[in-house]
Structures are given as C-alpha cells and as structure tokens.
Amino acid sequence: MASFVVLTPPDGDETNERAVFIRDGFSVWALLFHLFWLLWHRLWFAAALLFLIFVGLTAAAEAWPQWSFFSAVAWVVLVLFVALEGNAMRIAKKERQDWQIKAIIEAQNRDTAEDIYYTGLRQTASERKPPSGEKTALPRPPTGGTRELGSTLGLLGFHERH
Secondary structure, three states: OEEEEEEEOOOOOOOOOOOEEEEEOOOHHHHHOHHHHHHHOOOHHHHHHHHHHHHHHHHHHHHOHHHHHHHHHHHHHHHHHHHHHHHHHHHHHHHHOOOEEEEEEEEOOHHHHHHHHHHHHHHHHHHHOOOOOOOOOOOOOOOOOOOOOOOOOOOOOOOOOO
C-alpha cells in the first residue's frame, strides 16, 4: 500500500476541499520525465539545478571521453534521486508555504485516501458535536516543536519513539 500525506492550506480548516494528497514514494512520471515533472510541480530551483548538472555532465563527457561512463552513471543516479525524493520535495515546498500536514494515510490509491480522510473527519465532527446544538471548532494540533505523525518511511523525517 502507498502512503499519502494530506496537507491543508494555511487559510483553511481541516475539512477544506482544497486539501492536497501527495503520494509519499517513488514516482514513475518523475523517473521518465524528470525535468518536465519538476517544472509541472513548480519546483523551479530543483529543475534549474537538474538542468545545470545535465549541461555540466554533457560538457564533461564531450571534453573528456573517458569520463562518459561516469557522466552516464551520475545522470542515472540523479534521475533516480528525483524519482525517489521528488514527492518529498513537493511536501517540503508546501510546508514552506505554511500548509499544514493533517494526516498520513495508507491506501491503495488517491481516491481511497480521500475517502478515508473525509469520512474520518465527518465521523469525528459528528462525535464531538455537543448535544445542545452549539457549534464547536475542531481542535488544532499544537504549533511549534516537532510533531509525531506516525511511522515515516524513507530517509527524511524519521522520529524514533521510545
């Protein structure tokens, strides 16, 4: 199963329809169309860096033919890195824009993750509804410090629990 990270915009609440679901893991599209994938997701700095590295490796392979194998291997490693960590770059970009991580959901696909998230929100909202009919706001997570979001796969963001 895949893990999906749910992010909500800074001006919205947990039930916001503008919530973004990003699959945390390998991206085949980033592997096949790396530069265009980065541009599509507006990761400008990463796209510019990837392009400059490509130009540098191409120039090195032309100037020193004995380095062409090294250039090819370096390019494959770089493209694999983009495919593996591209979605993590997207999540980090949203966090820099003050989007909040609300949940990490394991599901077969994005539609199932959306169903799980919004169904869970409706259930918790109906359970918290006071009997007198007064409206209550959904509790916000505490700000500041590190947040424990459950088990995290990958190289980044792993917090050991005791």
